[in-house]
Amino acid sequence: MIADMTEDRYSILVSGMPMGRLGATEEVAKGVVFLASDDASFVNGTELLMGRGYTAR
Numbered sequence: 001m002i003a004d005m006t007e008d009r010y011s012i013l014v015s016g017m018p019m020g021r022l023g024a025t026e027e028v029a030k031g032v033v034f035l036a037s038d039d040a041s042f043v044n045g046t047e048l049l050m051g052r053g054y055t056a057r
Contacts, residue, residue, distance in 0.1 A: 002022070017052050017053065017054055018052065018053035018054065018056065019052045019053050021052070022052065023050065023052050027050070028050055031048050031050050034048075035048060
């Protein structure tokens with residue numbers, strides 16, 4: 001979605017984000033791997049928010 005985005009447009013996109021950047025595919029994948037692992041065996045009925053701090057502002 002952002003492959004052809006100009007630097008100016010990218011700056012506008014991330015200017016309202018607390019982390020000041022977009023998340024990387026690998027960062028989201030780590031959350032998925034955690035939820036699919038035995039480490040999350042006691043996790044249920046909840047969400048793992050991965051919104052770059054947007055909901056925390």
